[in-house]
Amino acid sequence: MKDIMGIIFxxxxxLSLRELTSARAxxxxxxxxxxxxxxxxxxxxxxxGARNVGVIMQRNYHSLMxxxxxxxxxxxxxxxxxxxxxxxxxxxxxxxxxxxxxxGLRANFDYLRRSRQELAIVTGSNMVFNMSFEPMIRQHEKTxxxxxxxxxxxxxxxxxxxxxxxxxxxxxxxxxxxxxxxxEVNPNAASYNNISMNVLLVKRTLLIHLVDGATAHGAHDxxxxxxxxxxxxxxxxxxxxxxxxxxxxxxxxxxxxxxNMDLLDLGVRRELFKTMPVYTKIRDEVPAIYRSGNSVKNxxxxxxxxxxxxxxxxxxxRGVRIGRGSSVKNSIIMQDSNIEEFVELENVILDxxxxxxxxxxxxxxxxxxxxxxxxxxx
Amino acid sequence: MNxxxxxxxxxxxxxxxxxxxxxxxxxxxxxxxxxxxxxxRIIDFPLSNCANSGIDVVGVLTQYQPLELNRYIGSGAPWxxxxxxxxxxVLPPYMKAKSGEWYRGTAxxxxxxxxxxxxxxPDYVLVLSGDHIYKMDYNKMLASHIETxxxxxxxxxxxxxxxxxxxxxxxxxxxxxxxxxxxxxKLPKSNLASMGVYIFTWPVLKSYLDKDACDPAxxxxxxxxxxxxxxxxxxxxxxxxxxxxxxxxGTIESLxxxxxxxxxxxxxxxxxxxxxxxxxxxxxxxxxxxGQRASIEHSMIAEGCEVNGTVRKSVLFxxxxxxxxxxVEDSVIMPYARIEAGAVVRRAIVAENCVVSxxxxxxxxxxxxxxxxxxxxxxxxCRVLAGEQVDRLDVARRRHDAK
Numbered sequence: 001m002k003d004i005m006g007i008i009f010x011x012x013x014x015l016s017l018r019e020l021t022s023a024r025a026x027x028x029x030x031x032x033x034x035x036x037x038x039x040x041x042x043x044x045x046x047x048x049g050a051r052n053v054g055v056i057m058q059r060n061y062h063s064l065m066x067x068x069x070x071x072x073x074x075x076x077x078x079x080x081x082x083x084x085x086x087x088x089x090x091x092x093x094x095x096x097x098x099x100x101x102x103x104g105l106r107a108n109f110d111y112l113r114r115s116r117q118e119l120a121i122v123t124g125s126n127m128v129f130n131m132s133f134e135p136m137i138r139q140h141e142k143t144x145x146x147x148x149x150x151x152x153x154x155x156x157x158x159x160x161x162x163x164x165x166x167x168x169x170x171x172x173x174x175x176x177x178x179x180x181x182x183x184e185v186n187p188n189a190a191s192y193n194n195i196s197m198n199v200l201l202v203k204r205t206l207l208i209h210l211v212d213g214a215t216a217h218g219a220h221d222x223x224x225x226x227x228x229x230x231x232x233x234x235x236x237x238x239x240x241x242x243x244x245x246x247x248x249x250x251x252x253x254x255x256x257x258x259x260n261m262d263l264l265d266l267g268v269r270r271e272l273f274k275t276m277p278v279y280t281k282i283r284d285e286v287p288a289i290y291r292s293g294n295s296v297k298n299x300x301x302x303x304x305x306x307x308x309x310x311x312x313x314x315x316x317x318r319g320v321r322i323g324r325g326s327s328v329k330n331s332i333i334m335q336d337s338n339i340e341e342f343v344e345l346e347n348v349i350l351d352x353x354x355x356x357x358x359x360x361x362x363x364x365x366x367x368x369x370x371x372x373x374x375x376x377x378x
Numbered sequence: 379m380n381x382x383x384x385x386x387x388x389x390x391x392x393x394x395x396x397x398x399x400x401x402x403x404x405x406x407x408x409x410x411x412x413x414x415x416x417x418x419r420i421i422d423f424p425l426s427n428c429a430n431s432g433i434d435v436v437g438v439l440t441q442y443q444p445l446e447l448n449r450y451i452g453s454g455a456p457w458x459x460x461x462x463x464x465x466x467x468v469l470p471p472y473m474k475a476k477s478g479e480w481y482r483g484t485a486x487x488x489x490x491x492x493x494x495x496x497x498x499x500p501d502y503v504l505v506l507s508g509d510h511i512y513k514m515d516y517n518k519m520l521a522s523h524i525e526t527x528x529x530x531x532x533x534x535x536x537x538x539x540x541x542x543x544x545x546x547x548x549x550x551x552x553x554x555x556x557x558x559x560x561x562x563x564k565l566p567k568s569n570l571a572s573m574g575v576y577i578f579t580w581p582v583l584k585s586y587l588d589k590d591a592c593d594p595a596x597x598x599x600x601x602x603x604x605x606x607x608x609x610x611x612x613x614x615x616x617x618x619x620x621x622x623x624x625x626x627x628g629t630i631e632s633l634x635x636x637x638x639x640x641x642x643x644x645x646x647x648x649x650x651x652x653x654x655x656x657x658x659x660x661x662x663x664x665x666x667x668x669g670q671r672a673s674i675e676h677s678m679i680a681e682g683c684e685v686n687g688t689v690r691k692s693v694l695f696x697x698x699x700x701x702x703x704x705x706v707e708d709s710v711i712m713p714y715a716r717i718e719a720g721a722v723v724r725r726a727i728v729a730e731n732c733v734v735s736x737x738x739x740x741x742x743x744x745x746x747x748x749x750x751x752x753x754x755x756x757x758x759x760c761r762v763l764a765g766e767q768v769d770r771l772d773v774a775r776r777r778h779d780a781k
C-alpha cells in the first residue's frame with residue numbers, strides 16, 4: 001500500500017442544483033438513499049490506503065462538517081494523521097474567499113507541509129464512482145509522471161453534456177503511451193472524448209512547489225492556470241489514467257436525478273457497492289417496515305422507512321413515510337420526508353423533511369423534475 | 379490511589395452462557411450475539427439500556443464462543459461506550475498467580491472480577507443478563523433501590539399464570555419486599571417473574587460472594603445460592619415492578635415470536651422510539667432494493683437486501699437476497715442468507731450466511747418453527763420439516779446417506 005494523502009476540494013460546481021445546494025455544499029448532497037456525494041471519493045481514498053485526508057471547504061459547509069464529524073466512519077479518527085477539516089480563514093495574506101482550487105491549496109500550505117506522505121491525490125467532490133487508486137499510483141510510478149490525471153470516456157450513460165451544461169469540464173487528448181498532449185477547458189464543442197474526473201496524483205512536495213509558483217503569479221484556476229500551460233509547453237510530464245467503470249458527476253438537477261435512478265440497475269449497484277465498501281455516517285434507524293396495502297416495485301429503500309402506499313422507480317432515503325393510498329413514481333424522496341395519505345407524486349425530488357399533506361398532487365417531467373426544498377410543508 | 383474516577387453504579391453483563399435451548403443457533407455464537415429484529419443482536423438491548431440510563435461502565439463476562447461477541451462489541455463506539463472514563467470491557471476468565479479457572483456460575487463470574495469492579499469504587503452494581511428483549515431505564519430502578527435502602531433490588535414482571543412455572547418467581551409482601559424466591563415452581567404462588575436484572579449494594583454483594591466462594595457445595599449461582607442465602611439471612615430484598623415489554627428469547631419459538639411482535643400494528647415492541655434508541659453496530663451496506671416482480675406484505679426489511687420474490691409477514695436482516703418466485707412467509711431470515719429462485723420458506727428461522735437453493739422447502743404453514751443453522755447451504759430440492767433443525771453436518775450426512 002502506498003504512502004498517499006488525499007485533498008478533497010468541495011466548493012466548485014454547486015450552481016445548477018437549485019434549492020438542493022442553497023444550504024449545503026454539493027459534496028454534502030444526499031444521494032443513493034443513505035449517502036452524501038463526498039462519501040464516494042472519501043471511501044475511495046481510504047480504500048486505497050490514504051490515512052490522511054484534508055477537506056478544503058468554502059461555502060455552506062455546516063452540513064458537510066456535521067456529516068464528516070471526527071471521521072470515525074472512515075477510520076480517519078486516528079492519533080496520527082486522520083481527517084482534517086480545512087475551512088476558509090482570514091489572515092493578512094489570505095482573504096478567506098478562494099477564487100479557485102489553487103487558492104484553496106495555497107491557503108493550506110501549513111497542512112500540506114506538515115503532512116508526511118509522499119504522494120497526494122487532489123480531488124473534487126461531486127463525482128459518484130467507486131475505484132481503487134492503487135493501479136493509478138502504479139502507473140504514475142512506472143511512467144515517472146509528474147502529474148497523473150484521472151479521466152473517463154464520455155458516454156451517454158455517464159455525462160449530461162447537452163447545451164445546458166455550462167460547467168468547467170476539461171477534455172484530454174491522451175497519446176498512446178498515456179501522455180496527455182492537449183487539454184481543452186470548458187469548450188463549447190470538445191475535440192476529445194476523454195473527460196477529466198478532476199482527480200490528480202502528484203508528489204506532495206511538487207504540488208507545494210507548483211501551487212506556490214502559480215499563485216505567486218496571480219493564478220487561481222488549477223486547470224487553466226497550472227495544468228493547461230504545463231501540458232502545452234511540456235514543462236511537466238502529465239499522464240492520463242483511464243477509469244472505465246461507472247461514474248457520474250452531479251452538477252445539474254437532471255444529473256442528480258439520473259444518478260439516483262441509475263441505482264435501480266443491478267449492474268450499477270454492484271459496481272458502486274460491491275467492489276469496495278462505501279462508508280457513511282451511521283444513523284440508528286430501524287429496518288424499513290412494509291405495512292399491508294403497500295406495493296413497491298423497482299425501488300431502493302433505506303432503513304427507517306414506513307410504507308403503506310405504492311412506490312415505483314423511486315429512491316427512498318432514511319425515515320421516509322409513504323401513507324395509505326399514496327402513489328409515488330419516478331421520484332427521489334430524501335430523509336424524513338412524510339407523504340401523507342392519497343398523495344400522488346411523479347418525477348419529483350423532495351429534499352429532507354418535506355411533508356406533503358393528504359390528497360396533494362405534484363407531477364413533474366422526467367427531463368425537468370420538480371424540486372421541493374428542505375423542511376417545506378405542502 | 380488510582381486514576382479511575384469513582385462511579386456510583388456500574389453494570390456487569392453475564393454473557394457467558396451457551397443458551398443451549400436455542401439449539402443450532404448458538405452452536406458457534408454466544409446467545410447475546412444472536413441476531414434479532416433485522417439489524418440488532420440480543421446484547422444491543424442491555425447495552426443500549428445502559429447507555430440511555432447513563433451507566434457508562436459495563437463489564438461483559440464472556441466464556442462460551444466469544445469471538446463473534448468480542449468482534450461485535452469492539453470499542454463500544456456504537457453504544458457511546460468508548461470513553462476515557464469508563465466504557466465497555468470484555469472480561470473473559472483469566473489465569474491468576476496460583477490458579478486459573480473457568481467461570482463456574484453466575485456468582486463465580488462476578489466474584490472472579492471483584493478487582494475490576496473495585497477499580498471504580500462503586501456503591502451499587504447492576505447485574506444483567508444477555509437473554510432478553512426490553513427497554514428499561516435502570517436509573518429509575520436504582521433510584522428506587524436507594525430510596526428503599528434495600529440490599530438488593532430485583533426487577534420483576536407479571537407473566538401469565540399459565541407460564542409462571544417456567545420462570546424464577548418472586549413472592550412478595552404488600553410492601554414489595556421479597557419473602558420467597560422459587561426457581562420454576564410447579565405450583566406458583568405469584569406470577570411475578572424475575573427479569574434477570576439485579577441491583578446490589580456493592581459491599582453486601584461482595585461479602586456474600588466471598589462467603590459463597592468458600593462453600594464447596596455451592597453451585598456459585600445467583601438464583602440457586604446467593605439470593606437464597608441473602609433471603610435466609612433476612613436481608614432487605616425488594617421487588618421492582620416493570621410493566622413494559624419484556625421477552626425472554628431463550629428458545630427458538632420465543633425468538634421467532636419476539637421478531638413477529640415487531641410486525642404487529644401498533645408494534646408490540648417499538649424499536650423506533652427517539653427517546654430510547656436501540657443502538658447497534660451497523661453494517662456498511664446500501665439501502666435495500668425491491669425488484670419489479672417482488673411483492674412485500676407486512677414485513678421488516680433491512681439494508682443491503684435484494685428482493686425479487688414474495689415476502690410475507692417476515693423479518694429480513696441486512697444483506698439477504700430473495701430471488702424471483704421464491705416465497706418467504708412468517709419467517710426470520712438472518713444476515714446475508716440467500717433464498718434462491720422458487721424456494722419456499724415458511725415459519726422458519728434461517729441463520730446467517732445460509733443458502734436455501736432452488737426448489738427447497740423449509741418449514742410448514744402450520745407447524746413448529748424450522749431452523750437452518752449458520753453457514754448451511756441446503757442442496758437443491760431439499761426439505762426441512764416443521765420443527766426440524768439442520769446445519770452443515772446434517773446436510774453432509776444426508777448427502778452421504780443418499781449415496
